[in-house]
Amino acid sequence: MVKKIFGQCYIWLILILMYLPVLVLIAFSFTEATNVGEWTGFSFNLFPRLFQSAEIMTALANTVIIAISSSLVATILGSLGAVGAYYSKKRMRNAIDLATQIPVVNAEIVVAFSLTVMFVFIGNIINTYMFSFWTLLIGHVCLSIPFVYTSVKPKLQQMDPSLYEAALDLGASPSQALGKVVVPEIMPGVLSGFLLSITLSLDDFIVTAFTRGSGLLSGDKKIETLSTLVQAKIKKGPIPPEMRALTTVLFVIVILAVIGVTIYRNQQAKKIRVRRAF
Amino acid sequence: MKSNKVKRFFTLQRKYLCIPYIVFFILFIFAPILIIVFYAITNEVYDAATNTTHIVLSGQPFINFFTDPSKINVLFVSLFIATITTLICLLIGFPLAFFLADKQVNKNAVLVTLFVAPMWINFVLRTGATRDLLTWFGINGGTHPYLATIIGMVQNYLPFVILPLYTTMTKLDKSQIEAARDLGANPTQVFFKNIIPQAVPGIVSACLMTFMPTMSSYVISDVLSEGKITLFGNYIELEFTNKAWNDGSFMALIMLLFIAVAMFISQKFGKDDEKEAGTSW
Numbered sequence A: 001m002v003k004k005i006f007g008q009c010y011i012w013l014i015l016i017l018m019y020l021p022v023l024v025l026i027a028f029s030f031t032e033a034t035n036v037g038e039w040t041g042f043s044f045n046l047f048p049r050l051f052q053s054a055e056i057m058t059a060l061a062n063t064v065i066i067a068i069s070s071s072l073v074a075t076i077l078g079s080l081g082a083v084g085a086y087y088s089k090k091r092m093r094n095a096i097d098l099a100t101q102i103p104v105v106n107a108e109i110v111v112a113f114s115l116t117v118m119f120v121f122i123g124n125i126i127n128t129y130m131f132s133f134w135t136l137l138i139g140h141v142c143l144s145i146p147f148v149y150t151s152v153k154p155k156l157q158q159m160d161p162s163l164y165e166a167a168l169d170l171g172a173s174p175s176q177a178l179g180k181v182v183v184p185e186i187m188p189g190v191l192s193g194f195l196l197s198i199t200l201s202l203d204d205f206i207v208t209a210f211t212r213g214s215g216l217l218s219g220d221k222k223i224e225t226l227s228t229l230v231q232a233k234i235k236k237g238p239i240p241p242e243m244r245a246l247t248t249v250l251f252v253i254v255i256l257a258v259i260g261v262t263i264y265r266n267q268q269a270k271k272i273r274v275r276r277a278f
Numbered sequence B: 001m002k003s004n005k006v007k008r009f010f011t012l013q014r015k016y017l018c019i020p021y022i023v024f025f026i027l028f029i030f031a032p033i034l035i036i037v038f039y040a041i042t043n044e045v046y047d048a049a050t051n052t053t054h055i056v057l058s059g060q061p062f063i064n065f066f067t068d069p070s071k072i073n074v075l076f077v078s079l080f081i082a083t084i085t086t087l088i089c090l091l092i093g094f095p096l097a098f099f100l101a102d103k104q105v106n107k108n109a110v111l112v113t114l115f116v117a118p119m120w121i122n123f124v125l126r127t128g129a130t131r132d133l134l135t136w137f138g139i140n141g142g143t144h145p146y147l148a149t150i151i152g153m154v155q156n157y158l159p160f161v162i163l164p165l166y167t168t169m170t171k172l173d174k175s176q177i178e179a180a181r182d183l184g185a186n187p188t189q190v191f192f193k194n195i196i197p198q199a200v201p202g203i204v205s206a207c208l209m210t211f212m213p214t215m216s217s218y219v220i221s222d223v224l225s226e227g228k229i230t231l232f233g234n235y236i237e238l239e240f241t242n243k244a245w246n247d248g249s250f251m252a253l254i255m256l257l258f259i260a261v262a263m264f265i266s267q268k269f270g271k272d273d274e275k276e277a278g279t280s281w
Helices: A002-030 A046-052 A054-086 A090-105 A108-126 A133-158 A161-169 A174-203 A206-211 A226-236 A241-277 B002-040 B060-067 B069-101 B110-120 B123-136 B145-170 B174-182 B187-198 B200-215 B219-224 B232-241 B245-270 B273-279
Strands: B042-047 B052-057
Touching: A002 A046, A002 A241, A002 B069, A002 B110, A002 B123, A002 B145, A046 A054, A046 A241, A054 A090, A054 A133, A054 A174, A054 A226, A054 A241, A054 B002, A090 A133, A090 B002, A090 B245, A108 A133, A108 A206, A108 B002, A108 B232, A108 B245, A133 A174, A133 A206, A133 B002, A161 A174, A174 B110, A206 A226, A206 B232, A226 B123, A226 B219, A241 B110, A241 B123, B002 B042, B002 B060, B002 B245, B042 B245, B060 B069, B060 B245, B069 B110, B069 B145, B069 B200, B069 B232, B110 B145, B123 B145, B123 B219, B145 B200, B145 B219, B174 B187, B187 B200, B200 B245, B219 B232, B232 B245
Parallel strands: none
Antiparallel strands: B042 B052
């Protein structure tokens, strides 16, 4: 009993400490003071100010475009890679597995720096400035591609290989069998790889700061994502008031996502229970 | 007979699907690493006679690193901060994972998700939030750079410790623990002689997932110490801003060596835990 109370107190204490900075920021998103810690009266004004701020909205749109495009590329390449590796010879498969581990354990700053040095190197040879949206896209794909591979791989291993053979025996062409049997089987892995890629890309600062050039909604200026914009702001002073409102919006989205995931999981668990009951 | 031939032909086809993946890896993962190795062992020499620069094989980046006290300092400060952060994360995270995995204490899987959820709010924004809060409390980078940086690191990397430890804790062999108790071990003995040895793979991957990113981090140390603490990540960024490709490459190469050691350790002790933690969220 003592253990139970102590354990729960400990869990909640750490949870509150982890959320404290974000919660304080959220509390102060309802006042217009410049600094956290000053309360100048309750107001909702920061929220319209957030949506009117062209700078923040541009950065948000850029962030979303980059996240979706890089995750699509990473998911397609990574899933194809996992399927191809699964059907390759053992030695080849092990080599690909090992190679995939390298960017997983590699430090983000090394990935970013080495890519940048390569782009500078190539740029010097062909005498052009390489940095643009495309170099940024490559950088983000580098970050997420190994995680797509590692989330698709277990699904392939769990798959019943005779299903594919059965499809062939029942008259499906090899590509039909691949599309209608293998693809649905690995779909959960592909989806979780895609979601993981999105979160990695949304959160990234270093690779973006190193590999970006001009383009997207930033026009002739360097592409500004949420991370680079926030970093530029907080280097000079406290978090701008509008960004406190942004934190509140992001927090609400995250909490809704957690609730959604929980409901979905409970339903899945129920389905499994029902299936077992029959 | 015919279907066998078709099958063999297609088996050959299917493995070709990984060609784009391999090409991407060669072009954008391996080639950049080779290029920084190349830059780390060469140097640009300016030739006044022809007004051009040549790339020559040189130990200059190596000498620059080991003779510059500020760079050696960066190495030691990085190791120090990474060690302290890892230890604090383990001290907080180990009992936490233990309680989260204990059905008597926590029946709720949502709590684990809640510990990971802060990772979905932009990381730079969270770092800024921590800094503003600490400034409000009077702990700012100007007065307590080390304290502020370590608080920020722990705050950010704790989820990376909790996940692998939680995965191992849910797999602890309960009957072994009970057997130890029945055989007369007291709770401390059970903890040190049974639970900890069982949790070694989780502990190793938790350490690696905290130590390496802390050493090479840029934003947290830059923001929370207000530029007073320079870690490996900050220094590489500095070399990038100064376009000092050779010296920067040498530092990146040192970082790569640390990573290779980490990879070796994780292969030896970590088993597949890291991957499982990666796919569980």
